[in-house]
Amino acid sequence: MADALKPVSDDDLRQEVRAWLAANWHMKVADLNEFRTTPAYREWLNKVVDARWAAPRWPVEWFGRAMSDEQGYIIEQEFNRVGAPGSGMDRTQLYANTALAYGTPELKQAVIPGILRGEIAMCLLYSEPGAGSDLAAVRTRAEDNGAGWTVNGQKIWTSSAATADYGMLVARTDWDKPKHQGLSFFFLPMKQKGVEVRPLRQITNESHFNEVFFTNAKVPRENLLGKLGEGWKVLQTALAYERSAMGERARGPRRAGADAADSDLIALARRSGKLNDPAFRQELARTIAYRQLNELNTARAKAGLEQSSSSSIMSLGKLAMSRILHEEARLRTAMLGAESMLQGAEHPLADDANFLSLNAYFTSIGGGTDQIQRNIISERVLGMPKEQEVDRNIPFRSVRTEKAT
Ligand SMILES: Cc1cc2nc3c(=O)[nH]c(=O)nc-3n(C[C@H](O)[C@H](O)[C@H](O)COP(=O)(O)OP(=O)(O)OC[C@H]3O[C@@H](n4cnc5c(N)ncnc54)[C@H](O)[C@@H]3O)c2cc1C
DSSP states (O other): OOOTTSOOOHHHHHHHHHHHHHHHOOOOOSOHHHHTTSHHHHHHHHHHHHTTOSSTTSOGGGTOOOOOHHHHHHHHHHHHHTTOOOOOHHHHOHHHHHHHHHOOHHHHHHHHHHHHTTOSOEEEEOOBTTBSSOGGGOOOEEEEOSSEEEEEEEEEEEETTTTOSEEEEEEEOOSSSBTTTSEEEEEEESSSTTEEEEEOOOTTSOOOEEEEEEEEEEEEGGGEESSTTBHHHHHHHHHHHHHHHHHHOOOOOSSTTOOHHHHSHHHHHHHHTOTTOHHHHHHHHHHHHHHHHHHHHHHHHHHTOOTTOOOTHHHHHHHHHHHHHHHHHHHHHHHHGGGGGOOSTTSHHHHHHHHHHHHHHHHHHTTSOHHHHHHHIIIIISOOOOOOOTTTTSBGGGOOOSSOO
8 A cells, every 4th residue: 555644646646546446346336325235335345444545535543644635536536437435434424524523532443443444333313303403402411420421302303223323412411501502412322221212204105214212321421522512513513514415415216226227317308208398408407407516516615625614505515406306306207297196116217206206305304404504505605694593692491492391
């Protein structure tokens, strides 16, 4: 392996990655989501991490090469060119990035290698029945027990809670401070007595998310991220990574083995005889152009995103992706016409169109709703006046709610 700290030219780097991929990546992966559930993926991730391609912008002591953002992109481009996953985690791996930026040395050692290598599964313990868009209103409490914290309360919409080893938890540690100041951020071990996970059924008929109940669950002292009472700051960093990843990610059709050509919008337009319809072509071109534009805008925003700071520009990409996914689903349905009323494996194109129409809500709600992204853009990007918050500066204990605490 090249000396991790020796500066290398862009051309040399590209050659080095290409040669490494040619020697190590021999797989043809049709469905990346499915590949990610296999032992072969774990083996591959280990190779990528050991070769320091997983997080090249990170420090050398944390599996990185201390590279510039641009050089990180060269590596990602080469991985994408051959369809190999694993690189770019220094931009998109929100759990590892949050731990790296705010974790204690003990926590970093305990979780970062496992997260990068796909050995530690994670979930986000943010939303509660009364605190989704307004996360500063969380009521799950964490109390100091001398050796760490004891957690009581409830979370909801927790994706992947059933399989997670740790959850990134936002909990209230001080009820006498205003709502944004009394929060703290923890890595909570999920596989313990006192953590109960109950599955929920989604609109797509899948069941990825859950309710999570805590009854005297424990968090060790070294699992606090950032300072006690400064959880809001850590949360903003973690949310920026999440929104950035959602701004460029789009889930494809549900069926394994879906015909890639038919899944493509232009191929579908050709098949449906709509490719030569001038009005339809306009809509198609506009949607495809939006996707291209969003990719460029996301790349521009990322180039300016300093590690461990949050960027409101990321909200633009997330909002755009949500609109693009709804629009693509609408076009698919229009192209299929009456066929879109059908469902099931015998009607794969209709099944895909319906699934994508329903799944588009994932991006419009998860990680902060479209309305909330619009608020962020208006206040932080356009500089418009802030929304009124009557409870911002009063002790959380005194905030009026429907439910008494
Ligand atoms: C597929 C999926 C996966 C998810 N995974 C997770 C997860 O892993 N972990 C987790 O913690 N959460 C998760 N969530 C929860 C998600 O982050 C919340 O649902 C989301 O933040 C919205 O909060 P809420 O559901 O409480 O809606 P509310 O906050 O009750 O909002 C209801 C409506 O009012 C609007 N609204 C609220 N406040 C304002 C305002 N100030 N201005 C304008 N409009 C407003 C909202 O936009 C929304 O349309 C997931 C959600 C989905 C859909």
